[in-house]
Amino acid sequence: MPDNLAWPPPNVGRALLIFGVAVAALAVHVVHMSGASAHSHEMMMSHRGAPSRIVRDQRVGPYLASVWTDPEVGHGPMYVVLEAADGRAFTPPSAVRVGVAPVSGRLPEALHDAHAEPVRRGGRFMTDVMFDRAERWNLRVVIDGSAGGGQLTSQVNAVPNVSPGPFVLVLSLLPFLAVGVVWWRAAVARRRSVALS
Amino acid sequence: MTTAQSPVAISNHVALTEQSFLARLNGPWHERGLQIFMGIVLAHWAEHLAQAYQVYVLHWPMTQARGVLGLWFPWLVTSEAMHYGYALIMLVGLWILRRGFVGSSYTWWMVAFWIQFWHHIEHALLQGQVIVGRNLFDSPVAMSLAQLVIPRLELHLIYNTIVFVPMVIAMYRHLIPTESERARMGCTCAGQPRLAAA
Numbered sequence: 144m145p146d147n148l149a150w151p152p153p154n155v156g157r158a159l160l161i162f163g164v165a166v167a168a169l170a171v172h173v174v175h176m177s178g179a180s181a182h183s184h185e186m187m188m189s190h191r192g193a194p195s196r197i198v199r200d201q202r203v204g205p206y207l208a209s210v211w212t213d214p215e216v217g218h219g220p221m222y223v224v225l226e227a228a229d230g231r232a233f234t235p236p237s238a239v240r241v242g243v244a245p246v247s248g249r250l251p252e253a254l255h256d257a258h259a260e261p262v263r264r265g266g267r268f269m270t271d272v273m274f275d276r277a278e279r280w281n282l283r284v285v286i287d288g289s290a291g292g293g294q295l296t297s298q299v300n301a302v303p304n305v306s307p308g309p310f311v312l313v314l315s316l317l318p319f320l321a322v323g324v325v326w327w328r329a330a331v332a333r334r335r336s337v338a339l340s
Numbered sequence: 341m342t343t344a345q346s347p348v349a350i351s352n353h354v355a356l357t358e359q360s361f362l363a364r365l366n367g368p369w370h371e372r373g374l375q376i377f378m379g380i381v382l383a384h385w386a387e388h389l390a391q392a393y394q395v396y397v398l399h400w401p402m403t404q405a406r407g408v409l410g411l412w413f414p415w416l417v418t419s420e421a422m423h424y425g426y427a428l429i430m431l432v433g434l435w436i437l438r439r440g441f442v443g444s445s446y447t448w449w450m451v452a453f454w455i456q457f458w459h460h461i462e463h464a465l466l467q468g469q470v471i472v473g474r475n476l477f478d479s480p481v482a483m484s485l486a487q488l489v490i491p492r493l494e495l496h497l498i499y500n501t502i503v504f505v506p507m508v509i510a511m512y513r514h515l516i517p518t519e520s521e522r523a524r525m526g527c528t529c530a531g532q533p534r535l536a537a538a
Contacts, residue, residue, distance in 0.1 A: 193487045194480060211480050218402070222480035260480075263473045267480055309396040314497055315389040321508045322382060329515035333531050 194222060197299050202228055203284070204291035206236070210284060215304045218273050223257055223284055225266040235259065236288030239268040246279040246298065254285075274301035362436060370440035370527030374511070377433045381504065384426060388497060420467045420482065423496075427463040430456050430503065440529070441514050443521040448510035452503050459499045462486060 198210035211222040221241055227233040239259075244252035257268035274280060280299050286292040365373050387407040394405035410417035434453040441449045462484040469475045469482040476483045486495055513521075517530050 193483055196478075224480055269480070309392075311497060312389065312392045312396055314501065315385060315392050317501075318382065318385045318504055318508075321504075322378065322511075325508055325512045325515065328512065329530075332516045336531060 194220070197282070198284075198295060198297045200226075201295045201297075203286050203295050204288075204293040205229075205231060205234070206286060208284060208286070208295055210241075210282065210295075210297065212272070212299070214274065214280075214299050214301050216274050216277050216301050217304050218271055220269050221255075221257075221272045222260075223268040223286075225268070225286070227265065233265055234288065234290035235266050236286045236290070236292060238285075238287045240285045241270050241272060242281075242283040242285070243272050243274070243299075244281050245276070246281055250275075252281070252283070254283075277301050277303045362439070365436060366438075366440035367526045368528065370437065371529045373437055374440075374514075374529065377437060378511070380429065380433070381507070385500070385504075388500070420463070420470045424460075424463045424467040427456070427460040431460045434507075440525075440527045441510060442524045443513070443518065445510045445513035445517065445521070448506045448513060451506040452510060455499075455506070456503045459503060462499070 194211040194213050196209055196211050197214065198208065200207045200209055202208075205228055206225040207228045209224045211224065213219055223239050223241065225233075225236070225239075239257040240254050241257055242252045242254040244250060253273065255270040255272060257270035260267045260269050278301060280301055282297045282299050283294055284296075285294045359367065387409060391405050391407040391410075394400040394407070395402060398405075406414055406417040416422045431453070434449065434456055438446065438449055438453065465476070465484055466482045475481060484495070486499075490498065514525075514529055517525060522530055
């Protein structure tokens with residue numbers, strides 16, 4: 144038999160079965176370890192959808208401020224975008240802080256320092272905030288600086304996180320299983336072809 | 341001399357040396373080419389698997405979950421250039437290997453190509469926003485169009501899946517062709533030229 148027809152190894156069916164069982168076991172393991180099977184995984188999820196503008200061009204001292212976030216339950220970025228008001232030159236603020244607290248009052252306000260991000264015009268500040276429940280939240284942005292400052296307040300509705308969560312892991316395992324199945328079927332076809340010849 | 345070659349062998353050799361690189365890639369080199377291409381695709385999936393494991397099993401913060409290569413080269417994950425580069429490699433690979441497929445496998449392969457073509461446009465949009473320094477819809481982050489309705493991590497996985505599925509179907513039909521398809525194949529993927537030689 145030519146060496147190329149020795150491919151694949153003779154026990155390929157059993158190897159594929161072991162591989163399939165291993166993949167399934169790993170999938171069960173990771174879903175279990177992630178906690179998805181035991182309780183809601185919302186707390187550990189990040190809201191990473193496209194941010195939407197929840198405050199548009201609100202005057203705060205010498206700035207026009209917009210606030211962007213993806214208001215899903217979980218951790219995620221909140222952006223404060225500043226432009227100079229009244230056509231003046233933009234002077235960066237020295238501090239931008241973002242506070243969130245549930246409207247219900249069940250938690251105290253969590254105040255976060257936002258850090259500046261590089262932009263070509265105006266200023267953009269980002270911080271990580273946490274919405275632990277799908278409910279209405281108070282939002283407060285405090286701006287300080289040599290050019291002046293102030294604060295804006297608003298409210299935002301946190302919505303349930305619809306991410307598939309740990310099942311992304313299972314999805315990421317499937318390609319390896321699919322390639323394994325194709326390789327196995329091709330191996331069987333080759334062996335049959337050799338046997339017929 | 342016992343090493344003299346038959347006229348047929350000489351003819352085959354001359355034909356091979358006259359073949360262009362692309363013709364060889366879709367002929368005698370197609371099997372190896374597909375293996376390398378599939379290796380690249382699976383390596384990319386392995387990175388996603390590692391990243392998902394870091395997020396959902398190890399509970400690392402999203403910003404720290406950079407897969408395996410991203411741990412040593414964080415810019416690979418944070419820069420749009422790497423994502424665009426991979427989308428481009430996929431697109432080029434699907435295009436230059438297409439001629440080796442015949443019949444229904446060719447159809448499925450081209451389905452994967454056209455989906456990847458759109459995926460590549462989305463990545464070009466993201467890369468363009470980084471280069472220009474302005475984001476679509478005045479967003480604070482670079483945006484693709486489908487990202488308006490689907491979060492980016494999931495969207496990336498969905499795109500890779502809907503490209504991968506027709507690719508695998510094409511591979512399956514290419515490795516296990518019908519008799520008429522086998523007769524039209526110029527590569528060794530289904531084994532027929534080697535069997536003929538044997």
